[in-house]
Amino acid sequence: LAVSPMGEILNTPTFGLCIHVVVELDEPVDIFFSDAKKTISELLLSQSPRFSSVPIMKDNGVVQWKETEVNVDDHVFVPQFPPHLTSYDEYVEEYVSNMLLRKLSPSRPLWEFHFLNYKTTNGEAIMIVNVHHMLGDGASLVALARAYSTRPSHNPTLSQTLISSTSHHTELPAQVHKIRSLDTTWFGFD
Template identity: 30%
Template sequence: MAPPESDSVEPVTPAGRLFLLPEMNTIIHCAIGVKNKLDIDSTRSAIKNSLMLKHPRFCSLLVRDKNGREHWKKTDIDVDQHFIIVNKKTCTDDVDKVVNEYIADLSVSTPLDMNKPLWEVHVMLEQKCVIMRIHHALGDGISLMSMFLASCRTASDPEAIPTLVTGRRPDYGKEGKQKDWRGVILRVLKMVWFGIAFSLEFVLRFLWVSDKKTVISGGDGVELWPRKLATAKFMIEDMKTVKEAVPNATINDVLFGVISSGLSRYLDHRSPKALKEGQQITGMAMVNLREQLSMQDLSEMLKNNSGSQSRWGNRFGFILLPVFYRKSDVNPLQHVGRAKTMIDRKKKSSEGHFTYHIGHLAMALLGPKVNKTLRFSYLMVLVYAYI
């Protein structure tokens, strides 16, 4: 393409350039199920009049200048090119299975067309489901969900925007009083200690350290292997019951405990003699680095691209989440307890901020050739962690 004009383009951020790499090409798939049959004309009209089409990123093409540098260039939108109707009739009543198979196929064999803005809306009529495909270079989950929420209205009042519950719980001590200065000092010391320890661990795993191979480890070309999505449903009441059994646990602790217990049981079933008790399997999770936003903050984020916390784009870091193999006869609540201890330490550290700033600076300051090598290495860490 011809070099873009300076007054009609916006440079792609370093994080956006990472997600646009051919080796990565990260696309977000969001499936939204509805109760009633979808009306095609109403859905198309809602998209045409939504905030999404008023945001520059969703109305821009990805172009490259003569130096190969990526930019966003404004263009006219034809909604019909982004609105895809899927009339897929099946002989099964398992809607989750049909939707999962469709998304799995999209994620491998159907990249987004680079000749139009990088988003699509797939409407599965028979399954009463809408699948939004949005390239990760357009924004992170908080930005995109903020846009989606700001486009919604409450059922009781069609003109009212849904409200958000904001604010954090105060940090209380054992007697119910807020911690004094000694508690603050102790908390700062823990933050520094865990921050250094976890950041050093991240660097070592990035450069050298790796887990031992297991039956769930991938091989060469794992990013091109066939995909399969599976849906697991948990009753929130059941998760709350488990949460109450472990002092001060959260729903996230319970969820990670379920993952840890389930993974240990699977490995125990597949290769019980090949693993040692306590063997580590390292995962990776993205963490949001934005402050908790109010609806006013969301509006500012959509209106402009300025400000530190309300800036549109990708603002997240990574943290390592190790899972330790345990024999299947271990009390499952022990997995929740270990998850709580580990996640509490992660919350006290600055690992997410460290990984965000290191990655951002490296991709922004290093040249294209070095960047390509660095990004590919970074990609390998991500692929390895998600296996």
């Protein structure tokens, strides 16, 4: 599958662009961490080929997507900060700042999830999604996230579910429903 012309531009060394999404959570990450990794493996990778592909340049100069094996552990990060602090705001800010300056490795698919299981002023934990713009724009990534989630139409008060490739519904952990705020920023020029 060929990379779009805009994707090729976004992948140049002088113009690297990532989408960073910071989600503040009302519950600690460790409660649903294994479910999150399972969801990434079962849904994101199986139904979104670009998330399991790397861009490569062919001999003729055309950039194409090449499917590759994905080890989710290479894309999911859980940093360790000093224990027993009452607030980790400064550590989280420094971590996010450093992450924004770092380029994604071209040797593996161009996305990452960072789970910071530390209390800040605004939440009990933080989830950061770092996705290269080659995989899609903000609107298409939001559409992708919405496509994997739904509320039963017969009763909108029921919990949100994820749609699996086998059309069975998997209930999301309760903590996912308690997302307090979503701060999406589009920056990261290299």
